[in-house]
Amino acid sequence: MxxxxxxxxxxxxxxxxxxxxxxxxxxxxxxxxxxxxxxxxxxxxxxxxxxxxxxxxxxxxxxxxxxxxxxxxxxxxxxxxxxxxxxxxxxxxxxxxxxxxxxxxxxxxxxxxxxxxxxxxxxxxxxxxxxxxxxxxxxxxxxxxxxxxxxxxxxxxxxxxxxxxxxxxxxxxxxxxxxxxxxxxxxxxxxxxxxxxxxxxxxxxxxxxxxxxxxxxxxxxxxxxxxxxxxxxxxxxxxxxxxxxxxxxxxxGRDMEAEAPRLAALRDRLWQGISAAAPEVRLNGHATRRLPGTCNMCFRHVESESVVLGLDLKGIGVSAGSACTSGNVEPSYVLVAMGVPVDWAMGSVRCSLGRSTTAEDIDYVIESVVPLVAKLRSLSPARV
Ligand SMILES: Cc1ncc(COP(=O)(O)O)c(C=O)c1O
Known part of the structure; x- marks a missing residue:
């Protein structure tokens, strides 16, 4: 299990x-x-x-x-x-x-x-x-x-x-x-x-x-x-x-103040772990003026849906930035408005942490996402 x-x-x-x-x-x-x-x-x-x-x-x-x-x-x-x-x-x-x-x-x-x-x-x-x-x-x-x-x-x-x-x-x-x-x-x-x-x-x-x-x-x-x-x-x-x-x-109101730095540290641990081990990944959003639990990344030449489904098989729930509209996969309108190039935007994944998230959870996600992205990329026609 x-x-x-x-x-x-x-x-x-x-x-x-x-x-x-x-x-x-x-x-x-x-x-x-x-x-x-x-x-x-x-x-x-x-x-x-x-x-x-x-x-x-x-x-x-x-x-x-x-x-x-x-x-x-x-x-x-x-x-x-x-x-x-x-x-x-x-x-x-x-x-x-x-x-x-x-x-x-x-x-x-x-x-x-x-x-x-x-x-x-x-x-x-x-x-x-x-x-x-x-x-x-x-x-x-x-x-x-x-x-x-x-x-x-x-x-x-x-x-x-x-x-x-x-x-x-x-x-x-x-x-x-x-x-x-x-x-x-x-x-x-x-x-x-x-x-x-x-x-x-x-x-x-x-x-x-x-x-x-x-x-x-x-x-x-x-x-x-x-x-x-x-x-x-x-x-x-x-x-x-x-x-x-x-x-x-x-x-x-009672818990928010103490929780924010804890979540921000876990969020940064996630980004540091992934960006140190996976090539061609970028962080989306402001470096500091950002929700403490939100980490949105783009994996170039990878489809976000494939990452989401691959992680789902590992028991991990994250969301894709791209949206499926009438059979076509479209990049997120938010990332497009931010000027993120399409070959990056198609591979966006949002991880949003919460009160139950632990450092062990984050390490498990890093361990799971890095080989998954490498595998998807090796199969990607865009890469060739
Ligand atoms: C910024 C923002 N506004 C509005 C909504 C809609 O809220 P609700 O799901 O309660 O209708 C959401 C939900 O994702 C949201 O993120």
């Missing part, structure tokens, strides 16, 4: 045992509808409001500024479509390397007559605040930028962008799905008006997330129905999920 090593924490994380423990009563005796006035309902409402307080404290926001949603994807849609609907027309600024939840939402708005600018990034995946400044127009209604990229982990200069948008009174949305709970966030200090976060990236449950909405931000609801979430997001709250998310955020 192979060792099992999970290095795909940017895709999803296992629910923390303390999160599960917090959630369980809400599947059982505390099952009530939080909108009900009786004791059953009030118990559920208490669970939701405690979670809201925990999230607000973590983000240094007000409790009334947190709305729970069904996922990071919904939070991004809500923020962007909500601002667009409040304004009716205008121009949006985002980057070329956003998650599809942002990119496709902006594209959908373009189809409705809005205009959008997709800012370029440099070779390490960083947006230049001066490019944001140059892209701003009198009719700009929103700037939306991810805090850290999910593929390469580069952390964007959100505070510098927040200062620009604040000076001009333009709402600033930050997709913090990959950072909330991994690095400190202060919505006030960073000048953020809207911030998306999600449970399953931080050892919380899937299908529950939230949006921070700064008081006074003009936003139209995109989901209509009952008067839930102070009339901002209709639908009976996912009480166990929200309780789990609140507990997950609280735990991250």
């Amino acid at each position: 192979n060792r099992r090593v999970y290095l795909d924490h940017n895709a999803s994380t296992p629910v923390h045992p303390e999160v599960l423990e917090a959630m369980l009563p809400y599947f059982g005796e505390r099952f009530g509808n939080p909108s009900s006035v009786h004791a059953f309902g009030r118990e559920a409402r208490d669970g939701v409001e405690t979670a809201r307080e925990r999230v607000a404290e973590f983000l240094r926001a007000g409790k009334d500024e947190i709305v729970f949603t069904s996922g990071g994807t919904e939070s991004d849609n809500f923020a962007i479509k909500g601002v667009a609907a409040a304004r009716g027309h205008g121009h949006l600024i985002t980057s070329a390397i956003e998650h599809h939840a942002v990119l496709r939402t902006c594209q959908a708005l373009e189809a409705q007559g809005f205009e959008a600018t997709y800012l370029p990034v440099d070779g390490v995946g960083m947006v230049d605040p001066d490019d944001v400044k140059r892209a701003l127009r009198p009719d700009t209604i929103l700037v939306s930028l991810m805090h850290a990229n999910s593929e390469v982990g580069t952390i964007q200069p959100v505070a510098a962008v927040g200062q620009l948008t604040r000076e001009r009174g333009i709402p600033f949305h930050v997709d913090a799905v990959q950072t909330c709970g991994k690095v400190p966030i202060d919505v006030e200090a960073f000048g953020i008006d809207l911030l998306s976060f999600s449970g399953h990236k931080i050892y919380g449950p899937k299908g529950v997330a939230g949006l921070y909405i700064r008081k006074g931000t003009k936003l139209v609801s995109v989901q209509h129905g009952g008067e839930h979430e102070r009339r901002r997001r209709a639908g009976t709250e996912n009480v166990p999920g929200i309780v789990g998310l609140g507990r997950a955020v609280e735990i991250r």
Whole structure:
């Protein structure tokens, strides 16, 4: 039986045992509808409001500024479509390397007559605040930028962008799905008006997330129905999920600071081990301004899918940067935007570490990946 090593924490994380423990009563005796006035309902409402307080404290926001949603994807849609609907027309600024939840939402708005600018990034995946400044127009209604990229982990200069948008009174949305709970966030200090976060990236449950909405931000609801979430997001709250998310955020607030240097050291051990033993490998993303657990590499003349499948046979879970679209393998749009040549980009592999990752896991991955890449390369027609 192979060792099992999970290095795909940017895709999803296992629910923390303390999160599960917090959630369980809400599947059982505390099952009530939080909108009900009786004791059953009030118990559920208490669970939701405690979670809201925990999230607000973590983000240094007000409790009334947190709305729970069904996922990071919904939070991004809500923020962007909500601002667009409040304004009716205008121009949006985002980057070329956003998650599809942002990119496709902006594209959908373009189809409705809005205009959008997709800012370029440099070779390490960083947006230049001066490019944001140059892209701003009198009719700009929103700037939306991810805090850290999910593929390469580069952390964007959100505070510098927040200062620009604040000076001009333009709402600033930050997709913090990959950072909330991994690095400190202060919505006030960073000048953020809207911030998306999600449970399953931080050892919380899937299908529950939230949006921070700064008081006074003009936003139209995109989901209509009952008067839930102070009339901002209709639908009976996912009480166990929200309780789990609140507990997950609280735990991250407790553990994050100590965990970050440990993960960064393991991440660097992985890169050093692989780059010392495998030729023609490059690291993607910023050397230091990067998520502590993210290591994205390109193996030249190797197909990422083959590495992922080969490692899967060894019990190792990592992800490929390339995507299969209608039968053709395409390089990652993030790496393409960073200017990574295609013969490198086709061989990108993302390893994302988490709280259970050990040095032994990392050494096992190095031992497994180096001969695998050598073998795949020897068989590669591109090589010949
Ligand atoms: C940066 C970013 N935004 C949004 C999402 C979507 O979040 P969810 O899976 O909760 O819908 C993800 C998920 O991978 C992400 O990495």
